[in-house]
Amino acid sequence: MKKKMKFLVCILLMSFASITGQTIKGTVTDESGAPLPFVNVLEKDTANGVSTNEEGHFELKVKRIPVTLVFSSVGFVTLEKTVYSVAEFTVVLKEGNVLDEVVLTGNRSKPRTILDSPVPIDNIDVAELQNSGKPTFDRMLVFKVPSFNAQNQAISDATAHYDPADLRGLGPSRTLVLINGKRKNQSAQVYLNRTPGKGEVGVDLKSIPTAAIERVEVLRDGASAQYGSDAIAGVLNIILKKNVEFSTFSTKAGITSEKDGFNFSADFNTAFDFGEGGFINLTLGYYNQEITNRAGSPGVSDLPDNPLPNWVEWAQENPRLGMKVGQPEMEKMDLFVNIEHPLGEKSTLYSFHGFTKREGKSFAYYRAPYWRQSDVGDTGFLTRPEDFKGYQPTFEAEITDHINAAGIKLLLTEGWNADASITYGSNDVFYTVNNSVNRDYLVDHTVYDTNTGDVIIGGTSPRTFKPGGYRLTNVIGNFDVSGLISEELSTAIGVEYKEEGFRAFEGDPLSYYKGGSDSFAGIKPDEAGKWSRNNFAGYAQLDYDINKDFLFGAAARYEDFSDAGDNFSWKVSGRYKLGEKGAIRASYSTGFRAPTLHQSHITLSQYIIIAGSSEPLLQGTLANDNPAVQALGVPQLTHEISKNLSAGATYKFNKDFSASLDIYQIKVDDRILFSSQIGSDSDNTTTNPVEQILEDNNVVAVQFFINAGDTKTTGGDLVLNYRNIEIGSGKLSASLAANYNKTTIDAINTPKVLADNGYNIFDRQEQGLITNSRPKSKIILGLNYDIEKWNISLNNTRFGEVTVTAPQSGGIDQELEAKITTDLGLVYNLTDKVSINANVNNIFDVYPDPTDPATNTAQAGGRFIYSSEVQQLGQLGTNFSIGLNYQF
Secondary structure, three states, X not given: OHHHHHHHHHHHHHHHHHHHOEEEEEEEEOOOOOEOOOOEEEEOOOOOEEEOOOOOEEEEEEOOOOEEEEEEOOOEOOEEEEEOOOOOEEEEOOEOOHHHOEEXXXXXXXXXXXXXXXXXXXXXXXXXXXXXXXXXXXXXXHOOOOOXXXXXXXXXXXXXXXXXXXEOOOOHHHEEEEEOOEEOOOOOOOOOOOOOOOOOOOOOHHHOOHHHEEEEEEEOOOOHHHHOOOOOOEEEEEEEOOOOOOOEEEEEEEEEOOOOOOEEEEEEEEEEEEOOOEEEEXXXXXXXXXXXXXXXXXXXXXXXXXXXXXXXXXXXXXXXXOOOOOOOEEEEEEEEEEEEEEEXXXXXXXXXXXXXXXXXXXXXXXXXXXXXXXXXXXXXXXXXXXXXXOEOOEEEEEEEEEEEEEEEEEEEEOOEEEEEEEEEEEEEEEEEEEOOOOHHHHHHOOEEOOOOOOEEEOOOOOOOEEEEEEEEEEEEEEEEEEEEOOOOEEEEEEEEXXXXXXXXXXXXXXXXXXXXXXXXXXXXXXXXXXXXXXXXXXXXXXXXXXXXXXXXXXXXXXXXEOOOEEEEEEEEEEEEEEOOOEEEEEEEEEEEXXXXXHHHHOOEEEEEOOOOOOOOEEEEEOOOOOHHHHHOOOOOOOOEEEEEEEEEEEEEOOOOEEEEEEEEEEXXXXXXXXXXXXXXXXXXXXOOHHHHHHHHHOOOOEEOEEEEEEEEXXXXXXXXXXXXXXXXXXXXXXXXXEEEEEEEEEEEOOOHHHHHOOOOOOOHHHHHHHHOOOOOEEEEEEEEEEEOOEEEEEEEEEEOOEEEOOOOOXXXXXXXXXXXXXXXXXXXXXXXXXXXXXXXXXXXXXXXXXXXHHHOOOOOOOOEOOOOOOOOOOOOXXXXXXXXXXXX
């Protein structure tokens, strides 16, 4: 009888727990008993989960007990445990391989491991990124993700302060970036100079401090049907740190072997309790870098015939001709906060907030005295005419970036969850041009002798200009519901509403007076303005586990933009397990990218280098809705459309050795292109319609955005991981990650008016930026050795070939050979809480091949040694850094 009573009491207690909900507490350790931080703890078949803190502890609210929990972490075998009471317990994870990591991106309704996912996903712990020794988040990704590319662009106005980044060579606009699953706003800057990603807009990855990041999930597949516009190449989902146990202070300093580019960083991350069961994670960051200079030294060879004495003297004293080609100065400050707090037993309030401000200074072309003698030097404004040495404008940017999100997660019923949120994001950039001159204003205020042309009264001009700036904002509301229809069938549905705004701010009047400030003309009153749009979206996703091996998934999304029309995208995917060790997978999807507000409305004029001219000339960009552009037959911008096909396999040979291989093909139709510079033709006897537009706008060339390109990208990704190789008293881990990628242009659709007048709207040099400016392959071999208090890493990264494309007017194409850069990293743990680290990156001082002058590209008379238009590994050379990490 007593046994029956005890049994009934247990049943009653379990029933009571299932009704009221309970908090489960526990600790996760490795096989040696050391606590494991940042382990994912998920309620099986739901999105309800937490991460362990730095002492391996966790607390998870569940609706009922018993419950099955799934424990996963990078490098450990995933473990399932059924919990029958609220008593605290310890879980021990065995070392394993990355195919067992649980990921959330792309799987709203039912989190899956990398092995179970029907599409390729990387789960990268922040420690792996930091071990690279690179100073910023975007640079860390370059040396960890083979298909990710980003390099600094020297002498490219504001583009020099953003560094365009992309996946699979598809341009910055086609990678969606999320933070904690919420869409990150794009930057206010559109890349207009001749760099990779020209004419596109990306997310400002420099605005995300690494110290705030727990891990990054990289979905390498088209995901527009799940997440909307921009997800053609894939998705970066940045997961912020949560309730860490220790506060962490880190600092690092570095310099190049050329003794320039000094950089210093310091960051602090901590967490503290918030109310009953909540937390606040706080990150503060600071980063400062100085310029590097890798300019060529043409010296007197650049002088024109019959040079003046002051020109010769200047060129002899300054063989680099005053040029500064390299990374800009930058000072950056970050503040990130991640907050969660339970609301009763069934809901959680969450919010995160990020604020970044940075100031940077890059350099325009040095205005050589023989470029500016007549209109600046001879006025006597800067020096006596015979002493004139030219001047170098600086391009200075002040950039602020915000992201703020708040929402509530709700446990609706068993197996069903809801998430309601609102996100506000903004990015703005304001410019300052220093050490410059408005040449037209100077000449107009100079009095000349009408007979001799000599200066009688010298004029004047400001030296500092405020050319204006840009701001992009968005407000996004989301409501998502996910859950299990049955053990085999899971679903997610949701709606999204977004308001976007773009504003161009007028510059000061003298910055746009006539030709404007030299190097970057200000935004004119008729170029300034405010524009906005909205869009509504609804989606549904269904995953069907037909049996324990076969998974089938489908997703669909409808989206309607107030300015670009509507779109319907869909996706199907499947995965079939090969026993317990492997799987094959495939997916097919359609996708889209809406034109940005920048591309639809930006109008400006600026000085740029045009092939065949040794000095910058003025060109104009007209908005797509400008009547003059429409008169040329250029239609209103609309969506790009993509078709994504991928297939692959994953296999774990044993608990330490795993592999994955994926191939893909991505077709993009109606790709938005930023046209070539369209100027006067060679016929001087008649004026065609295009020439009339140039005359009406007082520019030498005009550019515009147009849906005109059809491209095809094919490639493959290979990932091999081998862990826990015992060597002596330590353990070695090895990884090989590789990407091959090729983009071809299938068609350029030219409006009839332009075609009839013989204009090429997207010439071979512009095409080369799409097809040849990023490495066609990248291979990363990583070795990591742990022994006692030491951690030693050696990484070799092979950047594949790129091609410098000669202009339409003539020249040869030059293929730049593949280059291998070798990085060495050392970490020494002084105590459990204090470690020092040192890195030597690019040990062998490898640079790209020098550009052949026969390419006839914009090398500006030898001022550039390396191409300013295509990128491989950058132009830093060897660089050193040393740092300290302290937990308390």
